[in-house]
Amino acid sequence: MTIRLRPHHLLCVLAYVGKGYSARFTANYDLVVQRIAEGEDIVIVGGPDDICAPLLGDAEPHCWRESVIERDRAAARDLSTLLGTPIDAGVSLSLESGRLKRMRAAFAERSIRGACAGCEWQEMCNAIAASGFVDVVLPTSRE
Template identity: 55%
Template sequence: MTIRLRGHHLLCLLTYVGKGYSTAFVANYDRLAVRLSSAEPVALVAGPDDICAPLLAPACEAPHCLNDSVIARDSAALEDISETLGRPLAVGDRLKLDSATLASLRAAFRVGRIRRACVDCQWHSLCTGVAGSGYAGVRVNII
């Protein structure tokens, strides 16, 4: 199978430690973290993706994943990640995360090189702390 991810979620998965918007969101993300850790392929998509799914449930009011600001985060993230990986990435591309790619992205994230998409994000301080701890407790780890 293939995991559908929007651009900025390539950054979020670097520091995911089991915290999120709701228990349904965390349960879904935990399942995706297992799949990502087994190097399941990723398809880059525009707009809501497999991580967003619980936020789009009928009970959720005005999900932020449809906001223009989130779409701008996706664009900024893809630009920064493309530069770090030395190849262009765009919606529609497929990406296979491996341990070397994950390590490279985490190194760039830790020093702030790929954090433009994180400006004004409510999770900014959590992710900064996770990166500062050497990524202790992260749930996406590719062996």
């Protein structure tokens, strides 16, 4: 199988520590991150993805809001520059150790965090990056 991720979630998984909108959301997120850690490929999607899935049954899921779509645009722009490859719908990639290290270093330096402006999780992610990503669920390398 392939994991479907929207561009800004490529940033979110870097600092994910097991917290989320609800227990159901977090349980799903844990499974998605486990699949990434196991080396499953990712395909970029334009809109709600595998992480969003538990929220899509809500009356007005925020996953479709213009602000979230703009986060995707900003993340795609920053990550395309960093990785030297387009981060557009349909593109496949893996988050192997070297790529994760590069992304986390840029995340900590805030050079790929344009999508994070105004995010409710921003302060938590700042602290996680400042700590050196010690409590994150997604390991930088596979054991």
